[in-house]
Amino acid sequence: MTKDVIALTPEMPDLPTLLAGLYAGGPDLGVNTTADGAVVQLCAPDGRPLVSVEAPILVQVPGEATRLLGHAVEEGPVWWTEARASTAVAEAARLAGSFAGRLATVLGGTVWPPEAATTDVIPLTTDISAIPAPAIAAPAVDVLTDTTAVVIQDRPLIAMTSWLSDALRTAAGSDRALQIVTPPTARLTLPTRTALRGLPNRWVVQDPEHGYYDGLSGAVLHWKNGTFTPVQDEQGATRVAEAFAPAPDTGDRQLILTLRTRHPADENLILGRALEMAFRHLTGAPPAGWSSAEPVNLPWSTRQLTDLARARAPRPTWLVAVGHLDRPAVATVRVLRTPAGVEEDITLALGYGSDETPPLNAIEELATVLDADGLVTLLTSLRAARRDLTVPPSLEAPPVPVAFTLGSDEAEAIGRARAGHPPLGLTPTRVGLEGKPALHYTMGDGTDPDSWSTFQGLIRHLFTAAGSTDMIRPFFNTETPVPKR
Numbered sequence: 319m320t321k322d323v324i325a326l327t328p329e330m331p332d333l334p335t336l337l338a339g340l341y342a343g344g345p346d347l348g349v350n351t352t353a354d355g356a357v358v359q360l361c362a363p364d365g366r367p368l369v370s371v372e373a374p375i376l377v378q379v380p381g382e383a384t385r386l387l388g389h390a391v392e393e394g395p396v397w398w399t400e401a402r403a404s405t406a407v408a409e410a411a412r413l414a415g416s417f418a419g420r421l422a423t424v425l426g427g428t429v430w431p432p433e434a435a436t437t438d439v440i441p442l443t444t445d446i447s448a449i450p451a452p453a454i455a456a457p458a459v460d461v462l463t464d465t466t467a468v469v470i471q472d473r474p475l476i477a478m479t480s481w482l483s484d485a486l487r488t489a490a491g492s493d494r495a496l497q498i499v500t501p502p503t504a505r506l507t508l509p510t511r512t513a514l515r516g517l518p519n520r521w522v523v524q525d526p527e528h529g530y531y532d533g534l535s536g537a538v539l540h541w542k543n544g545t546f547t548p549v550q551d552e553q554g555a556t557r558v559a560e561a562f563a564p565a566p567d568t569g570d571r572q573l574i575l576t577l578r579t580r581h582p583a584d585e586n587l588i589l590g591r592a593l594e595m596a597f598r599h600l601t602g603a604p605p606a607g608w609s610s611a612e613p614v615n616l617p618w619s620t621r622q623l624t625d626l627a628r629a630r631a632p633r634p635t636w637l638v639a640v641g642h643l644d645r646p647a648v649a650t651v652r653v654l655r656t657p658a659g660v661e662e663d664i665t666l667a668l669g670y671g672s673d674e675t676p677p678l679n680a681i682e683e684l685a686t687v688l689d690a691d692g693l694v695t696l697l698t699s700l701r702a703a704r705r706d707l708t709v710p711p712s713l714e715a716p717p718v719p720v721a722f723t724l725g726s727d728e729a730e731a732i733g734r735a736r737a738g739h740p741p742l743g744l745t746p747t748r749v750g751l752e753g754k755p756a757l758h759y760t761m762g763d764g765t766d767p768d769s770w771s772t773f774q775g776l777i778r779h780l781f782t783a784a785g786s787t788d789m790i791r792p793f794f795n796t797e798t799p800v801p802k803r
Contacts, residue, residue: 321403321411322473323434325418326383326396327427331374335424342416343368343409344439357457360413362442368410369417370457372480374399377615379607381643386477386507386613389430396427398613402481405460405470412440458485463544466495466518475708476500476521477612478509478638486513497522497546500533502561506709508648508667509612509638522546523711528561533711536562564713569672570705571764573600574717578694579662580727587660589627590620592691593639593649596666599684600677601647605639614640627653627660641668646707661694669705676700678720682758685723686749689756693725697773700764718764719773724757724780726750732780740779742772 325331331339340349340360347368348361359367375398377383383391383398401417403410415434422429429435458481461468467489469482476482476498489496495518498510502525506514514521514534521533530539530546536558537548548556579592594604605618616622618639627635632655641647646669654661670676681698688696699717704710724746729737737757738746748755759776761769 321405321414322471323401323403323411323414323418324387324430325399325401325421325425325427326389326391326430327399327421327425328392328394328396329425329427330376330397331399331421331425335421336371338424339417339420340371342413342420342438342440343442347442352457359457360417362407367404367457368407368442369401369403369414371399371401371417375613375615377613378617379614379640382607382613382615382640383430385640386475387430388474389428389432391428397425398615400479400481402457407442407444409440409442409444412436412438416440458482459488462494464494465543466497466545467492468522469496469498471498471500471504474503475505475507476510477507478513479613480611482510482513483611486519489519495519495545499524500711501525502711504533504711506533507612508665508707508709509650511709512650512665518545520546521711523559523561525559525561528559531559531562531711534709536713562711562713564715565710567702570703571670571674571676572701572703572705572707572717573668573670573676573678574699574701575664575666575696576699577664577666577688577696579664579688579692580656580658580694581660581662581692583655583660588620588624589653589660589662590623590639590651592662592688592693593651593664593666594618594620595687595691596664596684597639597641597647597649599680599687600666600668601641601645603642605647605649606642608637608639610635610637612638614638631655645669646705648707667707669707671705676764678763681721682747682749682760685721685756685758689723689725689750692727693723693756694728695725696721696723698722716767716770718767719761719769720764721761722759722773722776723749724759726754726756729757730754737780740776742775744772744776 350359350361356373358371360369361367376395377398378395401414403414416436416438418429419435419437423437458469459467460470469485486496497520499522502523523531523533538557538559539546540549581587597605607614607616609615635653637651639649649666652663685696698721699719701717702715744759746757746759749758750756761772
C-alpha cells in the first residue's frame with residue numbers, strides 16, 4: 319500500500335474533522351505538531367510519528383489534481399490534504415488511508431489512491447520499541463546517513479511537493495545528497511527533474527529484475543557507504559542498466575525555452591512578465607497558475623509572485639507555473655538578486671502530439687517582445703519526448719537547438735562587431751529597436767543533432783572572449799550525461 323495518501327475535498331477540513339481523521343488509530347495514539355504548526359503528526363505512545371499531515375492546500379488551478387494524480391475531481395477549487403506514512407511501521411500506511419477516508423466521508427470528497435480509503439480504526443500492533451527512532455524531523459525523509467537523505471516514493475508521478483522541497487532544502491543545508499527511490503513505473507514532473515539535475519542528487523529506480531539504476535542517466539547503482547553510487551567495471555567505466563532503453567518514438571515533441579532576464583532592482587519592478595509573454599505567444603493565454611511547489615494552487619498573478627520574491631530577498635525564490643488544460647505547459651522560475659539587479663532564470667516546456675506542429679515560427683517575434691523586458695539570452699530547442707511533459711526512467715533524446723537570441727544589452731556588452739559575425743556561417747537577424755537591436759541566431763528546425771556543435775561554437779565565441787564564463791555553464795549542462803555502456 320502506498321505511504322502517500324491524499325484527501326481531495328470541496329470544503330476545507332476544519333479542526334474537528336482533522337481530529338476525527340487523526341483518531342484513526344484509536345485514543346491511545348497521540349497528536350503532535352511540527353514546522354511551526356504546518357504539519358500535524360499522528361504519533362505512537364512514545365511520541366514517534368506514524369503519519370504526518372500537511373496543512374490543507376486550496377488548489378484553484380483547474381486540472382491540477384488530474385495532472386499530478388491522474389485522478390479526476392469535480393470542477394471547481396479543491397482542498398488537497400496530504401498524509402505521509404512512516405515506512406518503518408507496518409500499520410502507518412493503513413492509518414494514513416483511514417485518516418484520508420474519514421476526511422472524504424465527512425466532507426464529501428475523494429481519496430487518492432482510491433484503494434487506500436477506509437474509515438476503520440487501525441490498531442497499532444507493531445513493537446515500536448524495536449524500531450530505531452528517526453534520525454531527522456523532515457517527514458519526507460525515510461533514510462538518513464552522513465552523506466545522503468533518501469526519500470522513498472511509490473506514486474506514479476513524483477511531483478516537487480512541499481514535502482520534497484523541504485527535504486531538498488534540509489539535505490542541501492546539511493551538505494547531503496537527496497536521492498529519491500521509486501519503482502520503474504514512476505515518472506517525474508519537470509520541476510522534480512530540474513531539482514534533481516546534477517550530482518550528488520539522484521533519481522534511484524528500484525527495478526525488480528535489474529536492481530537499482532539512475533532514472534536520468536541509466537547508471538547501474540548500488541548502496542555503498544551510505545549512498546547510492548554507480549557500479550564500475552574493472553576499467554572504471556560505469557555500466558548502463560538494460561532497463562534504461564529508449565522508448566519508441568511516438569511523434570510527441572517538447573518545445574523548450576530557456577531564458578534569462580535582468581531588471582533594475584527598483585520598487586516598481588513586476589516579475590513574471592517575461593513568462594506571461596511567452597505563454598501568451600505560444601499558447602494564446604497567460605499561465606493558469608503558479609506556486610512555490612506542486613500542486614500549483616494559485617491563480618496566475620504577477621503582483622503576488624513579485625510580492626513573494628520581494629519578501630524573500632535577498633534569498634532566491636523558486637517557483638512553478640502551469641498552463642491551461644488544452645496545452646501541456648510547465649515552467650520553473652528562479653528569481654535571483656545579483657549585483658547587476660534582479661534576474662529571472664526561466665525554463666518553459668510545452669508538449670505537442672504527433673498531429674500537432676510546435677510554433678517555431680513564433681519564436682522570433684517572441685524574442686522581439688522579450689527584449690523589451692530585459693532579455694539577456696533565450697535558447698529555444700526541440701526534443702522527442704512525451705506530450706504530457708513527464709519524465710520516464712528511460713533514455714530520452716536530448717533537446718536539439720533551434721534558435722538562440724542575445725538580448726540587446728548583452729550584445730552591446732559583448733560588442734556588436736563580434737556578436738554580429740560569429741563563426742560557422744551564422745548570420746543573426748536583428749530584432750527589436752533599430753538602433754539597439756537584439757540578435758537572433760537560427761540553427762535549424764530541431765531535427766539535426768549537429769545543431770549542438772553549432773550552438774556550442776556560438777556560445778564560446780560570444781562569451782569566452784568577453785570573460786562571461788558564468789553565462790556558458792547553463793547551456794553546457796542541460797542534460798545529465800549518459801555513461802558509456
